[in-house]
Amino acid sequence: MGNRTFGDGFDGGEPIYLQIAERIRRQVLSGSLKEDDQVMSTTQYATTYRINPATAAKAFAQLVDEGVLYKKRGIGMFVSPDARSVLADHRRERFFADVVEPMIAEARMLGIPLTDVTDRIARSEVQPDPTVGGRR
């Protein structure tokens, strides 16, 4: 509700640090943040998005744990050289559970034969999606 007034895309309910972490992961995956790029500081994040600095720091700590970011003492946070591949590997593992299974359930609910779905997938194999590799 009120978060809409800020117009920055944060959802009202999920902890904001999780949303910040996810936003940075997506930027890494999409390539808009490249390896060894510096990310915004905790302070910049806090003042830009009007959030508590501790909240931003929590997101960064999580990403350091995951190996997505690394810290240069006194300088700031940077994207790890292998961040993109680490994230992509992780997402690939989760892809069937997170994306395909719900899609199958939805198709069943709507009465869409799974052969229609596989046909459609086979067609996009021939004709690549122009958005692949672009920004979200």
Add this chain to the structure above:
Amino acid sequence: MSGFRIQATNLAICYGDTVAVDEVDFTLEAGRIHGLLGRNGSGKTTLLSVLAGLRRPSRGRVLVDGEDPFENSRVMAGTCLIRESGDVIGSDRVDRVLGFAAVLRPDWDDEYARRLVKRFGLPLDKRANALSRGQRSALGVVLGLAARSPLTMLDEVYLGMDAPTRYAFYDELLADYVDHPRTIILSSHLIDEIERLFEGVLVLHEGRVLVDDDADSIRGRGASVTGPADTVDSFVSRLIADGIRQLGAQRLGGTKQVSIFGALDSAARAQARSLGLDIGSVSLQDLFVHLTDDARERETTR
């Protein structure tokens, strides 16, 4: 970490027979921004006046930076309480009000105060009691921020401010807090706009502490479950058996949405998915409304 730490033990504050604060225990860590939330009449302002050393508790005790704050000159010099536009009313001109604060406040930053006055568009030559409601609130904010007190308490300070001024206030508060960390308590019953500034949240309800937690963990503990009414009911009744609280329910035709308070583990989430139920999030504002409503209902049915 700089700033005063606050510790309340068995703290009760009464006015005659009326119990405003009823034997509460809590700790507010130093150097953080805390949200003090509660409906009107929940005891927020009374509690703040005790923390500021202006009132003596009826029972129990409170320690501010390790000492009893009541008429304690060291602690009170480091404490600044701004009440909703009430503390600056007087017939003095704005520049004189700022001059007094400069003398009174050991950590006063006059240059910063002048910058804030400009940002909020306050007329220096006007008398404080001739300012508009919003301008009086803005003057309160200037006094509260420029004092740089180790314990800064702003009680419903945004009242009467228009939206651009409130946003300017949030921005200035955050920027100054980042540069000069200190303990800040923001009391409010309008939560949506400022909840993201909080690191800790204390919810008072009818003189008692309803919630005392990290803002992010509170947000993570609320969820909404939506789906066919029967499925939602049986799913939620299992959650309740596991100790999760139901806060509210809405029904539209065959669809039902239930708000719950309590962490959903990944097994419960997976189960909800397989049942075709939607798990959504609940904002702090909604949680607050549900929790304080819920508490009132339980009391009336007692």
